[in-house]
Amino acid sequence: MIQFLIKRLIGLVFVVIGVTFITFIMGYFAPGDPIRTMLGEHFSPLLYAQLRHAYGLDLPWYEQYWNFLVHLAHFDFGYSFKTQGRPVWDILKDGVPVSMELALWALVVYLLIGVPVGIISALKANTWVDTLNMGIMLVLYAMPIFVFCVLVQVLIVFIDQETGAGWPVANWGEPWHYTWTDIQFKLAPVLVFGLAGAAYFARITRTSMLEVMRQDYIRTARAKGLPERAVIYRHALRNALIPLITVTGVTLGFTITGAFLIENIFNIPGIGTITVSSVLDRDYPVIQATTVLLAFGVVMGNLLADIAYTLVDPRIKLE
Amino acid sequence: MPENLLEVNNLKTYFFTRGGVVKAVDDVSFTMRSGEALGVVGESGCGKSVTALSIIRLIASPPGKIVGGEILFNGENILEKNNEEMTELRGSKISMIFQDPMTSLNPVFTIGYQIAETVKRHRKGISNDQAWQRAIEMLDLVRIPDARRRAKSYPHEFSGGMRQRVMIAIALACNPQLLIADEPTTALDVTIQAQILELMKGLAKEFGTALMLITHDLGVVAGTCEDVIVMYAGHIVESAPVRQIFQTPAHPYTIGLLQSIPRLDEKRGTRLTPIPGQPPDLSREIIGCPYASRCPRVQPRCRQERPELKPVGRGEQLAACFYPS
Numbered sequence: 001m002i003q004f005l006i007k008r009l010i011g012l013v014f015v016v017i018g019v020t021f022i023t024f025i026m027g028y029f030a031p032g033d034p035i036r037t038m039l040g041e042h043f044s045p046l047l048y049a050q051l052r053h054a055y056g057l058d059l060p061w062y063e064q065y066w067n068f069l070v071h072l073a074h075f076d077f078g079y080s081f082k083t084q085g086r087p088v089w090d091i092l093k094d095g096v097p098v099s100m101e102l103a104l105w106a107l108v109v110y111l112l113i114g115v116p117v118g119i120i121s122a123l124k125a126n127t128w129v130d131t132l133n134m135g136i137m138l139v140l141y142a143m144p145i146f147v148f149c150v151l152v153q154v155l156i157v158f159i160d161q162e163t164g165a166g167w168p169v170a171n172w173g174e175p176w177h178y179t180w181t182d183i184q185f186k187l188a189p190v191l192v193f194g195l196a197g198a199a200y201f202a203r204i205t206r207t208s209m210l211e212v213m214r215q216d217y218i219r220t221a222r223a224k225g226l227p228e229r230a231v232i233y234r235h236a237l238r239n240a241l242i243p244l245i246t247v248t249g250v251t252l253g254f255t256i257t258g259a260f261l262i263e264n265i266f267n268i269p270g271i272g273t274i275t276v277s278s279v280l281d282r283d284y285p286v287i288q289a290t291t292v293l294l295a296f297g298v299v300m301g302n303l304l305a306d307i308a309y310t311l312v313d314p315r316i317k318l319e
Numbered sequence: 320m321p322e323n324l325l326e327v328n329n330l331k332t333y334f335f336t337r338g339g340v341v342k343a344v345d346d347v348s349f350t351m352r353s354g355e356a357l358g359v360v361g362e363s364g365c366g367k368s369v370t371a372l373s374i375i376r377l378i379a380s381p382p383g384k385i386v387g388g389e390i391l392f393n394g395e396n397i398l399e400k401n402n403e404e405m406t407e408l409r410g411s412k413i414s415m416i417f418q419d420p421m422t423s424l425n426p427v428f429t430i431g432y433q434i435a436e437t438v439k440r441h442r443k444g445i446s447n448d449q450a451w452q453r454a455i456e457m458l459d460l461v462r463i464p465d466a467r468r469r470a471k472s473y474p475h476e477f478s479g480g481m482r483q484r485v486m487i488a489i490a491l492a493c494n495p496q497l498l499i500a501d502e503p504t505t506a507l508d509v510t511i512q513a514q515i516l517e518l519m520k521g522l523a524k525e526f527g528t529a530l531m532l533i534t535h536d537l538g539v540v541a542g543t544c545e546d547v548i549v550m551y552a553g554h555i556v557e558s559a560p561v562r563q564i565f566q567t568p569a570h571p572y573t574i575g576l577l578q579s580i581p582r583l584d585e586k587r588g589t590r591l592t593p594i595p596g597q598p599p600d601l602s603r604e605i606i607g608c609p610y611a612s613r614c615p616r617v618q619p620r621c622r623q624e625r626p627e628l629k630p631v632g633r634g635e636q637l638a639a640c641f642y643p644s
Contacts, residue, residue, distance in 0.1 A: 216422040224437045225410030314473040
């Protein structure tokens with residue numbers, strides 16, 4: 001186990017190097033100049049040169065990248081271009097808890113809605129219940145998330161106008177606080193994000209459950225005289241959830257740092273919003289940092305999935 | 320107490336598929352006494368497994384459905400029982416063992432748990448600890464060495480033969496009156512086959528359990544069963560005590576099956592004698608004897624009328640043939 005974790009952490013180092021190298025090269029060769037963006041229309045050439053030097057942008061690309069890695073090893077993401085002199089971590093540290101909160105609640109919705117819907121569909125496979133379930137899920141899954149967001153916002157505005165409820169259409173509230181006002185802010189984005197993912201989980205659960213229900217050991221369980229609910233919830237479900245663990249692990253990483261559209265549309269100050277605005281501002285240090293966070297999230301999600309596997313499936317040992 | 324443990328009368332199990340109605344079991348009748356060992360023989364698709372699954376009421380529905388007949392178990396018609404009554408019966412009075420032991424056990428539960436679960440289900444008021452003790456006892460009986468420790472193992476840690484022993488342990492844990500074994504040794508290699516059959520036969524005798532052994536291998540039947548039913552295309556074509564089947568087979572299909580068994584005392588290089596042709600398509604209406612198209616002794620009458628299962632004049636031997644040997 002310890003050995004496995006060490007191997008994974010070493011793997012993480014290489015993943016981070018690979019991912020940051022690609023983003024670095026892309027940023028380096030992309031047209032545009034961050035200092036010019038920073039200074040605006042009118043600036044003195046001297047100031048320009050000074051700033052270039054201060055940010056190390058006058059160095060060759062490999063030295064720039066090397067410096068970045070050295071700083072990263074000290075958990076130092078450097079300084080933002082955009083908000084001059086502000087450490088990157090200072091910008092991110094407010095976004096991380098917000099994005100984690102959004103992601104965790106969305107994950108709860110995935111599991112609490114997606115998994116039961118998938119099970120019901122599988123047990124009623126090819127009946128109208130299944131068709132209706134999967135129809136709704138397909139719409140949720142196929143609809144672009146930005147369309148879904150805007151639809152929900154329009155709906156909220158409509159309800160507000162009709163009833164004078166004053167439900168907020170955007171913003172987030174205090175992270176990890178749950179007063180009524182906070183809940184009002186958080187409910188809509190969590191549901192939108194959660195339902196879109198739940199649709200995916202429902203489909204996977206259905207497929208997996210159908211597969212398991214065909215297995216010989218399910219027939220054995222029935223031949224033993226177990227009541228149907230024991231056959232389903234004890235013998236089938238435990239096996240059907242195994243593939244879901246992988247999906248949950250992979251999704252977790254992306255969910256935390258990848259809610260670009262939702263965060264932007266609902267104006268949520270999370271990592272996603274920070275990433276998008278830093279891309280627009282050519283704020284390379286911030287882009288690099290969010291990329292590292294994304295890679296870290298995905299690797300950690302996979303790691304958790306692997307550990308969870310061993311708890312559920314006795315055939316798998318971590319070595 | 321009724322005379323027969325099991326009495327199947329005119330059982331019809333059909334499958335309703337897009338390609339038509341497949342009459343997998345069509346008008347099958349037979350009886351079993353308590354403690355008897357009955358062999359059911361026939362090639363793939365002849366309806367032997369469907370007969371077994373009908374008795375334990377585990378036909379996948381849809382598409383399968385028992386459309387006619389009755390199955391009397393201890394004088395009570397199983398087909399009239401509701402689902403709850405059936406789950407009471409399964410695993411306690413009637414148990415079943417399946418063909419492939421590699422996939423018949425749930426991979427995520429321990430062997431001991433899977434045995435104890437059955438005991439716990441059917442013995443009211445038994446504690447978890449007592450059920451576990453019974454599981455260990457059963458593992459001992461099916462000769463799993465070091466049962467106390469092995470009960471905590473998972474199926475993937477067991478070989479195929481050992482898993483089939485575990486299946487036998489599960490099936491017999493509640494002292495059933497009837498054990499249905501559907502090709503229990505087909506997936507195992509020959510040396511293990513003999514051990515498993517021996518074990519199953521011995522335990523069935525010890526427990527006073529009637530054994531219904533389904534197989535396509537007449538050799539398996541010879542050493543294990545007292546009576547034999549030969550099935551073909553959803554019908555019983557011959558039924559007789561085991562010795563008569565081998566010494567004086569009456570139905571041409573039985574004769575064909577016996578001739579197709581390779582023999583040790585044959586000259587080397589002798590070719591096998593297969594039965595030519597294929598079994599009929601069960602989704603089509605069959606007029607006359609279902610074996611007529613492959614029968615070497617076919618007569619015009621065979622193609623027009625279906626022969627009934629009748630005594631052939633040698634005691635208990637019955638055959639569905641107009642011209643039995």
